Amino acid sequence: MTPPLVLDIDGTLTRADGEHGIDPRVFEPIRAWPEPVVIATGKAFPFPVALCQFLGVEERVIAENGGIVYAEEELAVNGDRDAADAVVRAFRERGYDLGWDGPDLVNRWRETEIAARLTVPGAALREVAAEAGLEVVDTGYAFHVKDASITKGEGIETMAQLLDRRPDEFVAVGDSENDVSTFEVVGESYAVANADDAARDAADHVTDGVHAAGTMEVLDRLR
Numbered sequence: 001m002t003p004p005l006v007l008d009i010d011g012t013l014t015r016a017d018g019e020h021g022i023d024p025r026v027f028e029p030i031r032a033w034p035e036p037v038v039i040a041t042g043k044a045f046p047f048p049v050a051l052c053q054f055l056g057v058e059e060r061v062i063a064e065n066g067g068i069v070y071a072e073e074e075l076a077v078n079g080d081r082d083a084a085d086a087v088v089r090a091f092r093e094r095g096y097d098l099g100w101d102g103p104d105l106v107n108r109w110r111e112t113e114i115a116a117r118l119t120v121p122g123a124a125l126r127e128v129a130a131e132a133g134l135e136v137v138d139t140g141y142a143f144h145v146k147d148a149s150i151t152k153g154e155g156i157e158t159m160a161q162l163l164d165r166r167p168d169e170f171v172a173v174g175d176s177e178n179d180v181s182t183f184e185v186v187g188e189s190y191a192v193a194n195a196d197d198a199a200r201d202a203a204d205h206v207t208d209g210v211h212a213a214g215t216m217e218v219l220d221r222l223r
């Protein structure tokens, strides 16, 4: 029986030859998948929505690490970015910034958390976040300043209800610590070979391939 999927984006659907850019090899398998495909990402909501629309699949999205959950025309926004914005102000008062160039397209459309470039001093960011009761998650692509109780795994619980499925029916593929909560609630989990230690330790399996090649391995095995 082909399972419903939960797929991370960065590091999981992306090309291995650069930091971003979806590997086109995943487009057709995702489009043709006979069961629901949920895109679960740390990215702001518009990005996974656009990915689903460009792929021509239903928008089943967990964005902002669970801060936003959308499926079946139901939208859940968990928390708001005010607390994260206060952390950013305190961080700037210490003389730092978020590290993004130009109009900050990473945070422009965020509603529930804030992301900083990995080039900023992580220890200082973590210190300021902790003073506000927030955590910093390193996805390998950005630092996310967020409420620790809001996770992709919590988002899967909500998504499963919206889709009338059990969380343990899903198979998940991911690459970093922000996928650990997903791996803890789904039935079977795969970390791609480029995954960080947190994801590799939490996953049931580790693929041979990196990035989208690892995900293609899983899709080929499950079809």
Ligand SMILES: O=C(O)COP(=O)(O)O
Residues within 6 Å of the ligand: 008, 009, 010, 011, 040, 041, 042, 043, 044, 115, 139, 140, 141, 142, 143, 176, 178
């Ligand atoms: O936005 C990030 O930092 C990483 O995004 P991801 O959860 O799709 O890997």
Ligand SMILES: [Mg+2]
Residues within 6 Å of the ligand: 008, 009, 010, 011, 012, 139, 174, 175, 176
């Ligand atoms: Mg990722």
